[in-house]
Amino acid sequence: MARPKIALIGAGQIGGTLAHLAAIKELGDVVLFDIAEGTPQGKALDIAESGPSEGFDGSFKGTNDYADIAGADVCIVTAGVPRKPGMSRDDLLGINLKVMKSVGEGIKAHAPNAFVICITNPLDAMVWALREFSGLPHEKVVGMAGVLDSARFRHFLAEEFGVSMRDVTAFVLGGHGDTMVPLTRYSTVAGIPLPDLVKMGWTTQDKLDQIVQRTRDGGAEIVALLKTGSAFYAPATSAIEMAEAYLRDQKRVLPCAAYVKGAYGLDGMYVGVPTVIGANGIEKVIEIEMNADEQAMMQKSIDAVKGLVEACKGIDSSLS
């Protein structure tokens, strides 16, 4: 049986990490694309040469030609520029929108049947634009956001409670920006919701509030530390989790920036919600019940994403 083909658009820090993870997990043959000559070729060869020690087979190709992504089953898009300390993700909108246009057209021409995962920021607006430029079905184009934000939330909670992250579940919804919505009522340790753990005296509301804020600032914390780029290990791991759910039809329940029409009172837009990912892409958007405070936070986040989408339309008239 032919191995799946995974096209990674962008061979920077995240692209290289994605390629290595896909190799180690033997998810399929990897094509690493970038406009920078030599970079994707060098990284692909380097990863292939790690195969004998790690013990994986597969084909790894670096390219500057979109034609080489032909027939890809999965495309993961990291092309574009990362933010620098002091910048918000939204500051990248103009520059990365242009990149999404050429990436979207490349995918449309060469990999129209792929499941497309966007990582480029500002995430929710870029996944929307990528979908518009590529014309692929909405359920096959998705943004990696909630998986990463929830992983950060889980890590901070596991540290606070001194337990394994395996026993911590967490949901972060909304846009992948400063307005994201970490949902404490839907996050648990060993199935016990966080508000109950406060009542039990295992932590305090203040401490939880600090963790929620640290989760919201999680990307900026790494940018401030790295100084010359943004996070890449956790974003790559999150996207690979989504790609694996699709390729292996795992029916995983994962929060991600999906196209939502009908649920959450939305009339068709991309925002972070819980979804089921399987062989058909986004197979289901799960609408959870929210109280008034949670609804207000979600609405604020939705409004922020809508503002960015309007800004995209103002920059590129083909999007209006």
Ligand code: LMR
């Ligand atoms: C992240 O959350 O790590 C990414 O969105 C990158 C960034 O700029 O924060």
